[in-house]
Amino acid sequence: MQRLRELWIAFRNFAILFSFIMNFIVLLVLIFVVLLIFQIKNGIADPLLQGLHSNFVGLDEARIQTEIQVNDEIPINFTLPVSDQIPINFTLPVSDSTDVYLTEDVVIDNVPAYFAIEGGAGNISGTVDIRLPAETRLPIRLSLTVPVEQTVPININVPVQQTIPVSLNVPVDIPLNETQLHEPFNNLRNLFEPYVRALGNLPSNWGDVPAFVGDVMSGNVNLMAPTDYTRNPWKGFEDEQTAEPSAIESPAPDGTPVEGTPTAPEGTTPIAPVDGGTPVTETPPPPVQQQTTPTFTPFGATPVGG
Numbered sequence: 001m002q003r004l005r006e007l008w009i010a011f012r013n014f015a016i017l018f019s020f021i022m023n024f025i026v027l028l029v030l031i032f033v034v035l036l037i038f039q040i041k042n043g044i045a046d047p048l049l050q051g052l053h054s055n056f057v058g059l060d061e062a063r064i065q066t067e068i069q070v071n072d073e074i075p076i077n078f079t080l081p082v083s084d085q086i087p088i089n090f091t092l093p094v095s096d097s098t099d100v101y102l103t104e105d106v107v108i109d110n111v112p113a114y115f116a117i118e119g120g121a122g123n124i125s126g127t128v129d130i131r132l133p134a135e136t137r138l139p140i141r142l143s144l145t146v147p148v149e150q151t152v153p154i155n156i157n158v159p160v161q162q163t164i165p166v167s168l169n170v171p172v173d174i175p176l177n178e179t180q181l182h183e184p185f186n187n188l189r190n191l192f193e194p195y196v197r198a199l200g201n202l203p204s205n206w207g208d209v210p211a212f213v214g215d216v217m218s219g220n221v222n223l224m225a226p227t228d229y230t231r232n233p234w235k236g237f238e239d240e241q242t243a244e245p246s247a248i249e250s251p252a253p254d255g256t257p258v259e260g261t262p263t264a265p266e267g268t269t270p271i272a273p274v275d276g277g278t279p280v281t282e283t284p285p286p287p288v289q290q291q292t293t294p295t296f297t298p299f300g301a302t303p304v305g306g
Helices: 002-035 037-061 182-201 206-217
Strands: 063-101 106-117 122-132 137-175 269-271 280-282
Touching (some): 002 037, 037 182
Antiparallel strands (some): 063 137, 106 122, 269 280
């Protein structure tokens, strides 16, 4: 029994020492994390969440812009009906030899004739009447010009069989927010929206902690309030971004900007320098925000305050 008690006391002492060592290590880790909390927030959490959130917004606003090259052959096979009238107007020269036949008896009157009497008895000159019976063949030679003027109607079906090669570039411009991808991209954006807003409304350095604690104690904190980032999470694509405008210089009395002249930041009131010192500006106090209860947006819902 005494032996068991000694073992229990030894185990208890070891457990106490081990617990103390572990608590001390955990305390050191917590102190280390607290000291680096803003480095973790500004260097890891903010870039990670804002990067994911911003790129989901950019994916929803993206467009698929490209050109599709089309190289193909299109077969054409159809019948083309043709119904028209063709005017014909020309002169046809005719030059040929042919035979003609008389359709009736032909009498030729007073044809000069010359008769020689055989045996040297002399010659007789006079006129005779010649009668050519029907169906008499007469060889003739034609040489004439025939005018042709006619309108020829045409009604035909013309078969057309052809293969036409096609080679062209078809431009494509598809906005993703008009496709089914819009819904998942928007859901992913809304998923990260509350965390991005909460981190954006938390202090970014130790100098902001006292004011933040004061706002918490007075109930003037809304972690879901819009931030400069959430108002414009996507800065645009590289080919759409424009060069940043140059700094505006203070104008001279005649209205001409003078290089190197400082200007008061927006929202501040310039104050005249004292004893020739450097001009200073007075910043008005920030407006008092109404107290609201922070709420987180469930997946797929519209963020509160957005």
